[in-house]
Amino acid sequence: MGSSEDPSEATAPRVLDNRRDATRYRVLVEIAARQPAVSQEEIADVIGVTSQAVSDYVRDLIDGGFVEKRGRGRYEVTKEGVDWIITRTDALSEFVSRVSDDVLGSVDVDAAVAVGTVAEGDEVGLEMRDGTLHAVPGGGSATAVVVTGGEAGEAVGVTDFEGVVEYNPGVVTVVPVPAVTEGDPPPHDTIREHAAGAELVAVGGTEAYALATRADVRPDVRFGSAAGVSQAALRGLDVLLLVSTDELSRHTTRLREDGVRYEVRDSFER
Numbered sequence: 001m002g003s004s005e006d007p008s009e010a011t012a013p014r015v016l017d018n019r020r021d022a023t024r025y026r027v028l029v030e031i032a033a034r035q036p037a038v039s040q041e042e043i044a045d046v047i048g049v050t051s052q053a054v055s056d057y058v059r060d061l062i063d064g065g066f067v068e069k070r071g072r073g074r075y076e077v078t079k080e081g082v083d084w085i086i087t088r089t090d091a092l093s094e095f096v097s098r099v100s101d102d103v104l105g106s107v108d109v110d111a112a113v114a115v116g117t118v119a120e121g122d123e124v125g126l127e128m129r130d131g132t133l134h135a136v137p138g139g140g141s142a143t144a145v146v147v148t149g150g151e152a153g154e155a156v157g158v159t160d161f162e163g164v165v166e167y168n169p170g171v172v173t174v175v176p177v178p179a180v181t182e183g184d185p186p187p188h189d190t191i192r193e194h195a196a197g198a199e200l201v202a203v204g205g206t207e208a209y210a211l212a213t214r215a216d217v218r219p220d221v222r223f224g225s226a227a228g229v230s231q232a233a234l235r236g237l238d239v240l241l242l243v244s245t246d247e248l249s250r251h252t253t254r255l256r257e258d259g260v261r262y263e264v265r266d267s268f269e270r
Contacts, residue, residue: 023049025088027057028066032077032085036070109147109157118156119149126158128167130199131235141166170233172255172262173198174241176248177208188215191242194265198240202229204251205244212242226254233260 030043040054061067066081112135125140135156142163150156177185195201195217202221203209212219221228229239243251255262
């Protein structure tokens with residue numbers, strides 16, 4: 001008799017068929033991780049079963065040719081046991097991947113800031129503002145459906161995305177700041193002028209932070225600046241990056257790898 005199951009559906013591997021199979025798999029994995037000196041009591045504590053149960057599973061694995069006993073408290077997983085672990089682990093990995101793609105992927109929910117009051121089931125427009133996704137009542141060129149409502153300024157959940165959120169990626173202006181052994185920092189008014197034209201200011205390195213502070217420029221990003229600057233620009237923000245010369249290469253490499261547009265300005269150039 002043919003199976004009535006849909007072949008496109010994610011089917012759980014045999015190791016998940018029942019609790020005994022799953023526990024057998026876990027015991028064998030624990031033996032492999034601890035061999036040759038194996039404490040059945042430790043395995044019992046990790047798995048959450050009795051020591052007697054572990055002893056029964058170990059005996060079963062030995063009878064099945066998956067484990068060999070080398071002496072008191074000493075065990076070794078055989079080639080057949082390793083192959084069994086690999087095939088079951090591969091099946092588990094494939095199953096998890098299919099669940100993630102086919103099940104969880106179909107119910108993706110993202111967060112957006114509500115521009116006005118929205119309720120569950122409302123269709124909203126999606127816009128990128130200040131580098132953050134916003135939900136606009138009434139729809140737009142890119143739309144989504146609200147799954148958790150809220151008032152203006154609150155984070156709401158949206159799903160069922162359609163269209164493309166239109167916005168232009170930002171540009172990063174990189175101003176190198178000489179290291180303490182390399183010379184004088186650029187003038188404060190130059191830094192203030194650069195900052196006035198940016199939507200976000202980031203600093204990389206102690207010299208850059210000190211310069212920004214002395215120029216009365218408050219940095220928005222002080223730590224993790226290489227990743228933060230890249231993400232901000234990709235979300236549409238123009239960024240000023242003050243970075244000490246010994247940190248310059250690391251930051252520009254990250255920008256190139258992420259495909260972010262940037263320009264390196266002379267420290268004294270306005």
